[in-house]
Amino acid sequence: MVQRILERGEIESLDHNAIPRLRLPAADSVFKARAARLRRLAANEIKGTPVSPEFSGYLSLMAALVDAQQAIFVTLTSDDAPLPDQAAIALAREHAMPPLLISAERPAIWRNILTRLLTQLQTTHPSPYITAISTELLGLEPAVLESLADAVLTQRTEFLTPSQAPFIAAALQVLWTWQASKLNLPDVPTLEIGTLCPVCGSHPVASVIRIGGQSQGYRYLQCSLCASEWHMVRVKCSHCEQNGKIAYQSLAPDDDATSTTIITEKPENKANDPQKVARAETCDDCYTYRKIFNQEHDYDVEPLADDLASLMLDVLVTEAGYARASGHPLLWFGESI
Ligand SMILES: [Zn+2]
Ligand SMILES: [Zn+2]
Known part of the structure; x- marks a missing residue:
């Protein structure tokens, strides 16, 4: 039997309890x-x-x-x-x-x-x-x-x-x-900073709680450029990496596209209401937000697509005083907005 030194990723794949740190597209x-x-x-x-x-x-x-x-x-x-x-x-x-x-x-x-x-x-x-x-x-x-x-x-x-x-x-x-x-x-190495894509260095577009296999229940940030997804623990700011002042904002239930209301949930609620596919994870340390989607609630959720479509949530969370942590690759605003 040929012996060789295992690379880090291979060691992880042998440990069935390990969280996959990266999902390539x-x-x-x-x-x-x-x-x-x-x-x-x-x-x-x-x-x-x-x-x-x-x-x-x-x-x-x-x-x-x-x-x-x-x-x-x-x-x-x-x-x-x-x-x-x-x-x-x-x-x-x-x-x-x-x-x-x-x-x-x-x-x-x-x-x-x-x-x-x-x-x-x-x-x-x-x-x-x-x-x-x-x-x-x-x-x-x-x-x-x-x-x-x-x-x-x-x-x-x-x-x-x-x-x-x-x-x-x-x-x-x-x-x-x-x-x-x-x-x-x-x-692909693990970067010191957890908020940039380890494959290309871009900002994430949004995050998603994945289901299935070893990724079950874990939160991943999806790269806005290369679509790689890297693991970040839940209830942590994907911009400043603090975890003390996180909350979740979502549209009030049964609202239509003219909704003007958001509901704030504290992290104790685990952001787990199955009616809520789209949430903004806000941070009162840096006053930014990124959206988080839960595949447990909607199997077909796709972070870039769902982030783009839930523009109403951006409008309301921005009105509540939070800035988007980074832009969307398929929707750009000029200086005046
Ligand atoms: Zn990337
Ligand atoms: Zn923050």
Whole structure:
């Protein structure tokens, strides 16, 4: 029998009591599940996440955009999007740095992905809006597009046009999600900071309590860029990592899309009311929030899609004095909002 030293991730996988610290994106389902969920949310089928008729149209457009992401994702190869070599992986691990760091040089293929996304949308979801965005973005010089990509990756909204940014973000998501899906778990170190993606260093979009297997009942933060999910204990701020002043805000029950009421729950309640699919986890140490979804209550919950659709909760929690800890890749606001 050949003996060898087990990598950390392999040791974890041998310990059936260990919490899986990281869930890399599943290549066959991440965009498919997201598009399907966006469609159901757009159709107002998800109880607890009411969607207004005006916002429903935007969610349908985003569902078509995610379909286009999926169509391109399956065509990518390692020639398009080379993975870091073993030396780079080892260096990143030694320094506890994300192996697909957002600030590293990125393959130019993402601009080709952007072109293909917009071209597909003009066929599958044609509108004067899409034609206008396509004309604007596809007319830009590569250097300008690269600077817009930098602004999206670092969430510097002052350099971005809100109508353009979701499409740039979507192209970058395809590239990073593809690369992340090809990594091996032991290649990804645990970062000192728990609030950034260990795969790429981006902020999470939202968090989700997962069910099934070893992840049962544990809370994961989903990366806004590469869709990796990393473990963070429950009842802890995903922005400042304090745990003393956490509460949960949700829409009052049976409200429609014009709801103006939120309900506050303390952590003792475990945020466990099955009627509540969407909650904001607020922190009175840093006065920010991120949303948390519970797969125990809705199996098909998808953090990025559900976070986008529950915009009403953002409005009310923001009015209550909390700032969103980080933006949403498919919905950007200008400086004035
Ligand atoms: Zn990531
Ligand atoms: Zn906090």
